Amino acid sequence: MRIKNICCIGAGYVGGPTMAVFASKCPDIKITIVDNNHEKIKLWNSNNLKNLPVYEPGLSKIIKQTRNKNLFFSTEIDNAINESDMIFISVNTPTKTDGKGKGLAADLTFVENCAKNIGEVAKSNKIIVEKSTLPVRTAEKIKEILNSTNKFNVKYEILSNPEFLAEGTAIDDLLYPDRVLIGGDNSDSGKKAIKLLQEIYQRWIPKEKIITTNVWSSELSKLVSNAFLAQRISSINSISALCEKTEANVEEVALAVGMDSRIGSSFLKSSIGFGGSCFKKDILNLVYISRSYGLTEVADYWENVIKINNYQTNRFGNKILQIINSDSEKNEISILGWAFKKDTNDSRESASIYLSEQLLKSGLKVKVYDPKVSKSRIIHDLKTVFQIKKLNNNQIKKYLANISIYKNVYEATYESGIIAISTEWEEFKKLDWSRIYTNMKKPAWIFDGRNLLNNLELKKLGFKTFFIGQA
Numbered sequence: 162m163r164i165k166n167i168c169c170i171g172a173g174y175v176g177g178p179t180m181a182v183f184a185s186k187c188p189d190i191k192i193t194i195v196d197n198n199h200e201k202i203k204l205w206n207s208n209n210l211k212n213l214p215v216y217e218p219g220l221s222k223i224i225k226q227t228r229n230k231n232l233f234f235s236t237e238i239d240n241a242i243n244e245s246d247m248i249f250i251s252v253n254t255p256t257k258t259d260g261k262g263k264g265l266a267a268d269l270t271f272v273e274n275c276a277k278n279i280g281e282v283a284k285s286n287k288i289i290v291e292k293s294t295l296p297v298r299t300a301e302k303i304k305e306i307l308n309s310t311n312k313f314n315v316k317y318e319i320l321s322n323p324e325f326l327a328e329g330t331a332i333d334d335l336l337y338p339d340r341v342l343i344g345g346d347n348s349d350s351g352k353k354a355i356k357l358l359q360e361i362y363q364r365w366i367p368k369e370k371i372i373t374t375n376v377w378s379s380e381l382s383k384l385v386s387n388a389f390l391a392q393r394i395s396s397i398n399s400i401s402a403l404c405e406k407t408e409a410n411v412e413e414v415a416l417a418v419g420m421d422s423r424i425g426s427s428f429l430k431s432s433i434g435f436g437g438s439c440f441k442k443d444i445l446n447l448v449y450i451s452r453s454y455g456l457t458e459v460a461d462y463w464e465n466v467i468k469i470n471n472y473q474t475n476r477f478g479n480k481i482l483q484i485i486n487s488d489s490e491k492n493e494i495s496i497l498g499w500a501f502k503k504d505t506n507d508s509r510e511s512a513s514i515y516l517s518e519q520l521l522k523s524g525l526k527v528k529v530y531d532p533k534v535s536k537s538r539i540i541h542d543l544k545t546v547f548q549i550k551k552l553n554n555n556q557i558k559k560y561l562a563n564i565s566i567y568k569n570v571y572e573a574t575y576e577s578g579i580i581a582i583s584t585e586w587e588e589f590k591k592l593d594w595s596r597i598y599t600n601m602k603k604p605a606w607i608f609d610g611r612n613l614l615n616n617l618e619l620k621k622l623g624f625k626t627f628f629i630g631q632a
């Protein structure tokens with residue numbers, strides 16, 4: 162048997178790029194990505210590739226090559242489920258906002274709804290692949306749901322195949338991954354299912370990079386990978402605060418530490434703090450799982466990674482407020498970058514949101530520029546954070562009246578007294594900083610939350626500067 166037909170439920174930042182790469186490498190397999198968000202599917206099908214709902218370097222080229230050949234975007238979920246031999250569940254798994262585990266555990270409603278949907282309509286045997294990041298032992302729950310709604314005596318095999326792509330480099334990460342992880346049952350049918358998925362990946366990925374484990378190790382490995390990555394960022398960020406007190410320079414410290422081959426240099430870049438839809442939610446999930454097994458010390462250890470991250474963003478905002486408080490002329494600040502990192506239009510959990518919240522609540526006017534995040538998204542992000550903090554409509558309206566969003570970076574910085582760099586977009590390095598300086602209120606400040614710009618050059622132009630971890 163070979164897989165001829167794949168369905169992927171969830172056309173988001175993972176489902177879209179992952180299946181586009183699958184389609185480009187497997188022209189003989191029909192792949193249908195389905196989503197219950199009709200507007201999103203419309204955008205994926207849009208003729209103008211600039212309107213794709215996900216921005217990733219290289220993505221639109223692959224979509225152009227594969228769309229409507231062997232890659233299809235559809236809202237007809239039941240049909241796609243029925244046609245397929247293999248179904249990837251790639252839906253969102255946010256942190257729960259109410260009920261047991263509120264604020265920590267993963268909300269599995271979307272995954273459970275997929276399982277219900279499959280169980281109700283599937284008429285032939287299916288391999289179900291967990292692509293979403295899930296708490297360890299979720300496969301058990303999925304199996305239970307599938308079997309409780311199984312009207313046609315369908316046989317299911319469940320695999321865990323977590324996705325390790327990073328937004329901004331998703332296409333490269335999918336084409337040349339460090340590893341592919343497949344977790345499955347040790348039974349004959351489990352081994353067969355693993356082999357079928359392995360065969361797909363082997364079309365472009367060396368066999369030795371595809372590792373197989375039991376389902377539980379695979380589910381847990383994804384959470385642990387994200388926790389380790391986030392932990393490195395929080396580690397260097399904690400040291401950045403110490404550098405500022407001691408006149409050590411965090412960039413120099415990171416270089417010296419990272420050259421130790423036992424440590425390595427990746428993920429040692431100090432910044433305003435990590436964002437993104439995954440790190441925080443996956444660590445919270447790990448904390449929740451550890452607590453639920455009575456492992457208090459383990460839970461506390463990982464929780465501190467998030468505490469340091471919040472501390473770092475807040476610390477950065479406080480530094481700005483210190484300048485504001487000492488200069489009554491300054492009541493406007495420009496934030497450059499809204500995406501949680503460069504080369505993506507994703508702003509989920511971006512540090513910019515929390516920085517803006519802090520500044521708006523302090524009565525400041527905030528001007529924002531980002532090359533890829535839309536105005537409506539920025540307003541939505543802020544509204545959501547204010548609603549979560551239980552602000553009333555009048556307060557929200559008042560704060561939102563103080564935010565303006567620009568399509569031009571020079572307009573966004575015109576007559577501001579302070580600029581905060583929040584995303585490491587390459588284009589910020591190439592701006593005409595002399596022109597920006599001329600048009601700013603003096604003294605003109607730059608707070609570089611990514612240590613992106615050239616501090617010396619900026620100082621030569623007349624800027625006053627704050628760089629993370631540099632006294």
Ligand SMILES: NC(=O)c1ccc[n+]([C@@H]2O[C@H](COP(=O)([O-])OP(=O)(O)OC[C@H]3O[C@@H](n4cnc5c(N)ncnc54)[C@H](O)[C@@H]3O)[C@@H](O)[C@H]2O)c1
Pocket residue numbers: 170171172173174175176195196197198201238251252253254271272274275292293294295324325326327328438439
């Ligand atoms: N974004 C990343 O960088 C990344 C990387 C690795 C893993 N992950 C994990 O992958 C999963 C998906 O993340 P994402 O960023 O792609 O999320 P996303 O929010 O961008 O996309 C999820 C999509 O699923 C759709 N959906 C939800 N329930 C549905 C249902 N019942 N039927 C049809 N469609 C449904 C939503 O409408 C949405 O479009 C999450 O578990 C996440 O933790 C994300």
